[in-house]
Amino acid sequence: MSGTTELTAAALMPADEATREIAEDLYREVVDAPIISPHGHVDPVLLLEDAAFPDPSSLLIRHDHYVTRLLFASGVSFADLGLDAARPAEPRAVWRRLAENWHRFAGTASGYWLQHELASLFDVRSELSEANADEVHDRIERVLAEPGFRPRALFDRFRIEVLATTDDPLDDLATHRELTATGSVAGRVIPTFRPDAYLDPAGAVFADRVDALLDATGRPGSFDGYLRALEDRRAHFLSHGAVSTDHGVLEPFTADLSADDAERLFRGAREGRLDSDEQRLFRGHMLFQMARMSVDDGLVMTIHPGVSRNHHEPTFAAFGPDTGHDIPVRTEYTQNLRPLLNAFGTAPGFHVVLFAVDETVYSREVAPLAGFYPSVFIGAPWWFLDAPDAVLRFRSAVTETAGFYRGSGFIDDTRAFLSIPARHDMARRLDSSFLARLVREGRVSLPTARRIARDLVDAVPRKAFKL
Template sequence: MLGLRRTHPDRLLPVEPDTRAIARDLYHRVAERRIISPHGHVDPALLRSDAPFEDPAELFIVHDHYVTRLLHAAGADLASLGIGPGAPKGGSREIWRTLAEHWHVFAGTATGYWLEEELSGVLGIEEELGPQTADRIYDEICERLAQPAFRPRALFERFGIEVLATTDDPLDDLGHHRALRESGLPGRIVPTFRPDAYLDPSQPGFTARVERLLAATGAPATFAGYLAALESRRAHFIAHGAVSADHGVVEPLTADLDPGEAERLFRAVLSGAADPAQQRAFLAHMLFQMARMSVDDGLVMTVHAGVHRNHSRPTLERFGADTGHDIPLPTTFTEGLRPLLERFGLRRDLHIVLFTVDETTFSRELAPLAGFYPAVYVGAPWWFLDAPDAIARFRSAVTETAGFYRTSGFIDDTRAFLSIPARHDTARRADAAFLARLVRQGRLSLPRAERIADDLVDAIPRAVFKL
C-alpha cells in the first residue's frame, strides 16, 4: 500500500540497546496510567454536548495554532485554513488537502509527531498523509467520526482521563461544569480561574470588563471593592471544583504597594488615564495580590510568562487574536518575583508553578528558585518547548538543582482534544529515556527510577495541584 506507516513501538526511547531496554520497562510501567491534565484549554461544551466532531479539518487544523502557524509560514493564507470570517473556497476537504500538500514541512516537528500519533493511535489510520492519500484518509476519518466510539465522551473514557482542567473567564457561570459533574462522566472536569483580562489595564476593553465584574458581584468601584469582587469569583470557581488560577503575563513582575498607592493606580487605570508605567505597576501589584488570595483560598497559582502575544499586527487586524503569531521573549524571574516571594515564598500551603518558553531560565533561575522556596515549583516544558528533545533538555537543566519533586508533572496545555493522550505519552517516553540514562550511569537505582516514573504521572501532579 502506498505510504504505509508503522508506528515504532520504541519511538523516542534511547538508541543504545541496554539503555533502551531499561527505558522500555520504565515506560511500560506508566504507559496505561490514567491521565491527569491539570492545565489545558479544551472547551467543556465539547464534552457536555457530546456532538460528533464535524470533519478532519475542524478537528486537526482550524483550531490548532501549532498546525496553522507552520502552514502559514509555508505560504498558506490563514483564510484558506478556515481562520477568520467566511468559509474557505473548497471547504474543509480543501483545508485538509492543504495540510497533505505541506505534510513534509512538519517532518521532525512535535506537531507532526502528535498528528501522526492521533491519526494512528486514536483513529487507526496507518497510511502516510500526502497529496495522493489526502482524500482517502479524509474519507476514512469521516467514517470514524460518524461512529459512537469516536464521540467526545467515548474518547474521554478511552483516553483514561482522570482529571481535565479547562480555562475559564472569571464571570463564567460554569454551567457546563455543573452539568458534567452531574452527568456521570468518569473523571473530573474542573474549571481554572483565568483573570488576565480583568487585571491587565493594557488589554483592550479592560475598563468595561472591570465594570462588569463589579456589577456582577455588587462590589463598589474602589480598589477594595475590586479585590473583593475577584475574591468572590474565585470562591465561585472553588465551589465548582477549581484547583488553580492561571496567569499569562509578558513579564513575571510583582510589586507590594501600600493601599493608598494601589487605590490611586486603580482609579487611574479604570478611568483610562494611566500611562504605560502606571499600567505596568498596577499589573505587578495585582500579580502580588493574586498570590495573597491563593494563600487565603488555596488555589494553586500558575504563571505562564514570556510571550509576545499577537506579534503580527497585519495578522491581528485581519484575523484577530490567538491566530498563531505569538512569539517567545527572553524572560527573567528572580528580581521580578522577589517582592512576592519575600512576602509569601516560605508558605508551604502556597503553590506557585512557574512556566517559561525561555530555556535559559531553567537552570539559571527556575530550578534555583524551586530548589529553595517551598512555594515554588518548576512548570513542565510549555508551548514551544513541549517536544521530546526540549523535555530532555528541561530534565537535564532542572534536575541537578531541583530534582524531580519540585516540578509540576506534565502539562499538555492544549485545545486539541485528540492530542491529549499523544502529548502525555510523549512526556512518559521522554522521562523514561532520561531516567534510564541515570540508571545506566549509576546515578539512580532501578527501584528508585521506577518510583520516580510512577510519581511523575500521578503523585507529583496530584500533590502540586492539590488534587
C-alpha cells in the same frame, strides 16, 4: 504507500540499545496510568454537548494554530486553510493542503502528535502524502461518524481522571455544574480561574471587565471592593472544584504597593490615564494580590510569562488572536518574583507553578528558586518547548538542581482534545528515556527510577495541583 507512521514501542526511546531496554521497562510502568490534566484549554461545552466531531480539517487543522502557523509560513494562505470567514474553503481541500506539505512537519512536535493521532485513533498506518490524502480523509470521516467516537466516550477511553479547563472569572460555570451533575464522564472536569483581562490596565477591555465584575458581585468601586469581588469569584470557582488560577503575563513582575498607591493606580487604570510604568506597577501589584489570595483560599497559582502576543498586527486585525504569531521574549524571574516570594514564598500551603518559553531560565532561575522555596513548582515545558528534544533539555537543565519532585508533572495545555493522549504518552516516553539514561550512567538505581516514573504521572501533579 511508502513510509509508515505505525507507532512502535520504540518511539521516542533512546538510540542506545541498552538504555532503550531500561526505558521500555520504565515506560511499561506508566503506559496505562490515568491522565491527569490540571491545565488546558478544552472547551467544556464539547463534553456537555457530546456531538460528533466535524470533518477532519476542522478537527485536526483549522483550530490548531500550531498547525496553521507552519502551513502559513510555508506559503498556504489563511483563506486556503478555511480561516477567512469571507472565503470559506472546502474541508477536503484544506486537508489536501496539509497532506502536500506533510514533509514540512517532519521533526516538529505538531507533526509527531498528528502522526500519533492518525495511527492510534484512526488506524492510519501510512505516512500522509498527496497520494493518500483522500483515502485518509475518508477513513477519518468514517471513524468520526462512529458513536464510540463522541467526546464523552473518548474521555473515558483516554482514561482521563482530571481535566481542567480555563475560564473567565465571570463564567457562571453552569457547564461544569451540569457535567458533574450528569456524571457523564468517569473523571472530573474542573474550571480554572483566569483573570488576565481583569488585571491588566493596558488591555482594551480592562475598564469594562472591572465594571462587570463589580456589577456581578455587588462590591463597591474602591480598590478594596475590587479585591473582594475577585475573591468572591475565586470562591465561586472553588465551590465548582477549581484547584488553580492561571496568569498569562509578558513578564512575571511583582510589586507590593501601599493601600493608597494601589487605590490611586486602580482609579487611574479604570479611567485609562496610567502611563506604561504605572500600568506595569499595577499589573505587578495584582499578581502579588493573586498570590496573597492564594495563600488565603488555597488555589494553586500558575504563571505563564514571556510571550509577546499578536506580533503581526495586520493578521491580528483581520483574523484575531491565537492565529500563530505569538512570539516569545527573554524573561526574568529572579528579581521580578522577589517581592511575591519574599512575602509568600514560604507561606504554608502556597503553591506557584512557574512556566517558561525562555529555556535559559530553567537552570539559571527556575530550578534554583524551586530548589529552595517550598511554594515554587517548575512548570512542564510549555508551548514551543513542549516537544521531545526540548523536554529532554528541560529535564537535563532542572533535575541536577531540583530533582524530580519539584515539578508540575506534565501539562498538555491544549485546545485539541484529541491530542491529549498523544501528548501525555510523549511525556511518559521522554521521562522514561531520560530516567533510563541516568540508570545506564549509574546515577539513579532502577528501583528508584521506577518509583520516579510512576510518581511523575501521579504523586507529582497531585502534589503540585493539590489534587
